[in-house]
Amino acid sequence: MASTFITNSYQINFESVLMIHDNEGMLNMFQALEASGLRQFLGCESTLYEAELGHFFETALLQGEDITCAISGKFITISPSLFTTVFDLPTEGITNFSEVPMDKVYDARSLFSQKGSQIDVHGKKKFMKHEFRLLNDILAKAITVKAGSFDSVTVERFQMMTEIQYGLKVNWGKVLFDVLKDMVDRTQKKAKGFAAQIGVLLKSFPAIPMGDGVPFPSAKVLSMRTVHTYVVTNTTIDTRTENEESGMAKTPKGKKKHSFADELPVDMLAESTASKKRSTTAGDAPVITKKRRTGKSKPSVSQAKMDIVQVATDVEPIQVVDPTHVEETVPPLVFKRTSRKRKLVLSRESDDDSVGTEEISDGPRK
Numbered sequence: 001m002a003s004t005f006i007t008n009s010y011q012i013n014f015e016s017v018l019m020i021h022d023n024e025g026m027l028n029m030f031q032a033l034e035a036s037g038l039r040q041f042l043g044c045e046s047t048l049y050e051a052e053l054g055h056f057f058e059t060a061l062l063q064g065e066d067i068t069c070a071i072s073g074k075f076i077t078i079s080p081s082l083f084t085t086v087f088d089l090p091t092e093g094i095t096n097f098s099e100v101p102m103d104k105v106y107d108a109r110s111l112f113s114q115k116g117s118q119i120d121v122h123g124k125k126k127f128m129k130h131e132f133r134l135l136n137d138i139l140a141k142a143i144t145v146k147a148g149s150f151d152s153v154t155v156e157r158f159q160m161m162t163e164i165q166y167g168l169k170v171n172w173g174k175v176l177f178d179v180l181k182d183m184v185d186r187t188q189k190k191a192k193g194f195a196a197q198i199g200v201l202l203k204s205f206p207a208i209p210m211g212d213g214v215p216f217p218s219a220k221v222l223s224m225r226t227v228h229t230y231v232v233t234n235t236t237i238d239t240r241t242e243n244e245e246s247g248m249a250k251t252p253k254g255k256k257k258h259s260f261a262d263e264l265p266v267d268m269l270a271e272s273t274a275s276k277k278r279s280t281t282a283g284d285a286p287v288i289t290k291k292r293r294t295g296k297s298k299p300s301v302s303q304a305k306m307d308i309v310q311v312a313t314d315v316e317p318i319q320v321v322d323p324t325h326v327e328e329t330v331p332p333l334v335f336k337r338t339s340r341k342r343k344l345v346l347s348r349e350s351d352d353d354s355v356g357t358e359e360i361s362d363g364p365r366k
Contacts, residue, residue: 008141092169
């Protein structure tokens, strides 16, 4: 369970990242985050209390504007005012990021772009500068707590980035507490996050005994070293993507599978494609004939009848048979007449030998 909470978390070591001097863009981005009022929230103690965190999400309930939970058999209430006080969050400013001025959003589309051209507010983050790619990841994991892939930038996150970049006021106290309420609301399927922040909130209650905490993995805490690794990784990805795109531009669109033709230069590939059906000349390379499989098959009836057969002439017969002799040797057919069989019946009443007849069946008469 704890690993799931850490997945949707991102902590910042501001003391380390503000010492970056070889990347002006990254330094300006972290300074803007600090100026927006998020340093205490994103830079709080990076310690995970696994047991207490599990009890919090199992027992947390919404009661009006407050969150009530039971930790170690004791009930506590987290109010919006307590939340903003612990993290020193601003309570004035916009809460709906659609209220960000459109002219600022328009300027940000060019400012965030890696090539200086206008980018979409909901496009791929690979078209953005490295510092704004990282800012998008921070907002997705540590602020809005979104699960899944972060390759694309949503309109809401683009507006958040615009607000942070241009120093607009945001009521982070209400925005972040609403996100926490969505996490404990059982009617919503909200990803769980704020792992380090919930631990800090629970430690603010002296009556709750806290167990042993586990430090966050170094990959989940942004420092000078991890930021440098992030920049190097994204630079490598950009170079690889540019090489692939340039290679795809030279390769015909119809070829998707890798073949030997992919390893040939473009001019050789075009020449071999155009000369597939051209006959070879004396100067060409010798033609290697391919062996074709042959199989025996019976000729069709029509083909058998159309074959030409030679017939011999002036051939003496082996034996001549007289047709009249054959007719004499064959006996003539004899037809037999059939009649009903009769049976003799003696009469009991007469002394004479009278004879009666009774029809029984049909049969031949001799």
